[in-house]
Amino acid sequence: SAVISQKPSRDICQRGTSLTIQCQVDSQVTMMFWYRQQPGQSLTLIATANQGSEATYESGFVIDKFPISRPNLTFSTLTVSNMSPEDSSIYLCSVLAENTGELFFGEGSRLTVL
Amino acid sequence: AQSVSQHNHHVILSEAASLELGCNYSYGGTVNLFWYVQYPGQHLQLLLKYFSGDPLVKGIKGFEAEFIKSKFSFNLRKPSVQWSDTAEYFCAVNPDSWGKLQFGAGTQVVVTP
Numbered sequence: 001s002a003v004i005s006q007k008p009s010r011d012i013c014q015r016g017t018s019l020t021i022q023c024q025v026d027s028q029v030t031m032m033f034w035y036r037q038q039p040g041q042s043l044t045l046i047a048t049a050n051q052g053s054e055a056t057y058e059s060g061f062v063i064d065k066f067p068i069s070r071p072n073l074t075f076s077t078l079t080v081s082n083m084s085p086e087d088s089s090i091y092l093c094s095v096l097a098e099n100t101g102e103l104f105f106g107e108g109s110r111l112t113v114l
Numbered sequence: 115a116q117s118v119s120q121h122n123h124h125v126i127l128s129e130a131a132s133l134e135l136g137c138n139y140s141y142g143g144t145v146n147l148f149w150y151v152q153y154p155g156q157h158l159q160l161l162l163k164y165f166s167g168d169p170l171v172k173g174i175k176g177f178e179a180e181f182i183k184s185k186f187s188f189n190l191r192k193p194s195v196q197w198s199d200t201a202e203y204f205c206a207v208n209p210d211s212w213g214k215l216q217f218g219a220g221t222q223v224v225v226t227p
Contacts, residue, residue, distance in 0.1 A: 004157075042217040042219045058214075092157075098212070101165060101208075102163065103213055105157050105159075107156070
């Protein structure tokens with residue numbers, strides 16, 4: 001199994017600011033993903049974080065709003081830019097165990113935008 | 115639109131009762147199916163998964179799920195729940211690329227002593 005650490009675990013942010021969430025994995029992984037869980041809703045995939053190249057975004061998510069970095073096989077960041085209250089969510093980092101097909105999740109970063 | 119539907123948003127039951135949570139999906143073709151659980155204050159973790167083979171899948175903590183292809187369903191069951199099964203349960207489908215899961219809305223299960 002993979003151990004995933006996210007920072008910050010929670011934050012309260014002002015409208016119009018940006019926040020970067022870090023995800024550290026205890027082993028090298030090829031596939032890393034960012035999900036969002038809005039209040040009272042299910043998880044939605046934001047993007048696939050690709051090592052050494054630009055992230056692949058899902059429909060409804062764009063790089064300008066959610067820039068992602070993946071400098072190596074154990075680390076990624078997600079930035080939530082120009083935040084509005086609608087961005088208040090839990091943001092989760094996940095990694096794929098390719099031998100089992102299982103997704104492992106971090107504990108999430110709970111953002112509240114005022 | 116392709117989707118994953120969980121039939122109940124909230125379930126309250128007593129210890130030792132049986133639990134069944136419904137999950138239907140609308141994707142055609144081959145899919146991989148998952149149930150994830152999130153205990154209070156903890157991260158999401160995998161309960162069980164189905165890729166192929168025996169449609170009755172056994173997972174951790176006494177849970178099982180049955181894949182019925184003709185009904186596009188993957189219902190989760192546990193014969194006798196415990197208070198520690200209080201959690202939110204998510205059904206998920208992986209219709210194409212590995213790791214790109216489509217989640218259901220989740221079912222909050224509360225087990226009373």
